[in-house]
Amino acid sequence: MDALTSGPLYQNTMKIVRDAGKLINLSPNSFERLYYPRRAIVVNVPVKMDDGTLKVFTGYRVQHNQMLGPFKGGIRYHQNVDLSEVAALSALMTFKNSLLNLPLGGAKGGVAVDPTKLSKTETEILTRRFTSEIAGFIGPDKDIPAPDVGTDSQTMAWMLDTYSNDVGFSNTGVVTGKPVEIGGSLGREAATGLGVIYTTQKALEVTGRKLSDCKMAIQGFGKVGMHAAIEGYALGAKVVAVSDVSGAIHHERGINIADLVRYVKENKVVKGFPDASAIQPDELLELDVDVLAPCALEAVITGENASRVRAKIIVEGANGPTTRDADEILTSRGVIICPDILANGGGVVVSYFEWVQDIVWLFWSEEEVRNKLREIMFKAFDKVYGFSKQNGVNMRTAAMAVSLSRLERAMVLRGAAW
Numbered sequence: 211m212d213a214l215t216s217g218p219l220y221q222n223t224m225k226i227v228r229d230a231g232k233l234i235n236l237s238p239n240s241f242e243r244l245y246y247p248r249r250a251i252v253v254n255v256p257v258k259m260d261d262g263t264l265k266v267f268t269g270y271r272v273q274h275n276q277m278l279g280p281f282k283g284g285i286r287y288h289q290n291v292d293l294s295e296v297a298a299l300s301a302l303m304t305f306k307n308s309l310l311n312l313p314l315g316g317a318k319g320g321v322a323v324d325p326t327k328l329s330k331t332e333t334e335i336l337t338r339r340f341t342s343e344i345a346g347f348i349g350p351d352k353d354i355p356a357p358d359v360g361t362d363s364q365t366m367a368w369m370l371d372t373y374s375n376d377v378g379f380s381n382t383g384v385v386t387g388k389p390v391e392i393g394g395s396l397g398r399e400a401a402t403g404l405g406v407i408y409t410t411q412k413a414l415e416v417t418g419r420k421l422s423d424c425k426m427a428i429q430g431f432g433k434v435g436m437h438a439a440i441e442g443y444a445l446g447a448k449v450v451a452v453s454d455v456s457g458a459i460h461h462e463r464g465i466n467i468a469d470l471v472r473y474v475k476e477n478k479v480v481k482g483f484p485d486a487s488a489i490q491p492d493e494l495l496e497l498d499v500d501v502l503a504p505c506a507l508e509a510v511i512t513g514e515n516a517s518r519v520r521a522k523i524i525v526e527g528a529n530g531p532t533t534r535d536a537d538e539i540l541t542s543r544g545v546i547i548c549p550d551i552l553a554n555g556g557g558v559v560v561s562y563f564e565w566v567q568d569i570v571w572l573f574w575s576e577e578e579v580r581n582k583l584r585e586i587m588f589k590a591f592d593k594v595y596g597f598s599k600q601n602g603v604n605m606r607t608a609a610m611a612v613s614l615s616r617l618e619r620a621m622v623l624r625g626a627a628w
């Protein structure tokens with residue numbers, strides 16, 4: 211089990227569980243149960259490359275906890291994916307789904323591969339074979355994958371098709387985040403970024419501010435960061451800086467996000483956008499802004515740079531972007547950190563909506579999806595903020611405490627902990 215639990219993100223997450231557990235008198239039995247993932251599946255995936263060679267990529271699916279419902283969590287394609295990272299992300303899914311009051315457990319998957327180095331055909335072969343390898347462990351009632359870093363709706367379409375072929379009939383509920391034409395939900399693509407903006411709105415509101423008079427910097431311009439920028443810009447926020455793997459850009463008066471989206475569609479990356487200046491990627495984290503939204507990878511705000519972060523509010527679009535020592539430095543300076551399990555929950559909320567729509571074959575309008583999402587995000591924020599004020603703890607500890615209360619109640623009722 212060490213390979214699962216020994217990584218820094220896993221240990222960091224369990225430290226938060228321990229701290230929050232004390233506030234709600236979490237029993238040692240419940241802690242023990244939550245500490246260990248239920249199971250981990252490790253597979254080696256052979257791919258016939260375009261040049262005729264064969265390459266093997268290692269894939270993982272870790273299923274952490276299913277006390278509240280079927281396992282649910284994304285699939286990541288990235289060269290740094292390893293078992294302990296996937297395990298940590300699976301535990302975060304358990305806590306996120308509980309916090310958002312969804313009837314779902316927590317899981318995560320990934321393949322250690324740089325997807326930018328694969329052709330479309332190679333990506334399809336990899337996805338189909340990975341899906342076959344884990345097919346016995348996933349399904350609409352068992353475990354429902356979704357996109358994450360390096361995967362998208364096309365990846366989900368291939369997963370759906372492969373799984374359906376394996377079981378012998380079309381089974382759209384096996385994945386979420388798929389194209390609307392084959393059972394996806396309207397509003398899913400924007401959901402995580404929109405959830406980041408709903409959380410930002412609430413965090414600004416409790417500090418007496420409005421989105422329309424704030425400056426934001428967003429790290430990452432993928433599925434989360436781009437939509438956070440689009441939604442924030444649409445509501446009047448000044449998005450002064452964004453970045454992606456190619457570099458960072460800045461405009462003190464605000465970047466025209468509609469133009470930037472068009473530019474990225476053509477050029478794939480933000481680098482070279484004509485109406486902004488290039489800055490060093492690390493500089494983005496330290497700009498004088500009201501809100502910083504890290505929406506790329508983990509551990510980007512660290513003990514080394516935390517004291518230079520000038521944002522008053524951090525909204526964690528990514529999973530685990532703030533390390534433990536950074537958290538302590540920022541909390542002691544009064545920075546409000548809206549933690550990942552709250553701030554990036556919009557994606558899984560709309561994934562849940564998609565799963566429900568696939569079960570009943572009745573599809574909702576985009577407006578309905580967005581309104582329902584807002585209601586859930588606002589309610590979760592209020593609960594977490596209320597707990598944090600009542601108990602004098604930061605938002606991260608409060609979010610975990612709220613999540614653990616529901617999880618422990620479910621475990622006790624099921625006789626799974628006592």
Ligand code: NAD
Pocket residue numbers: 357358359360361402429430431432433434435453454455456491505506507508527528529530554555557558
């Ligand atoms: P993505 O692959 O669509 O986008 C990732 C973005 O980060 C890209 O723009 C990439 O260029 C950029 N990036 C990579 N390395 C970078 C670096 N060093 N500096 C700056 N930018 C860099 O992935 P995503 O789905 O947007 O996921 C981003 C984060 O959000 C991850 O932590 C993921 O787990 C989390 N998340 C995603 C969802 C979802 O619905 N997609 C839901 C919840 C949480």
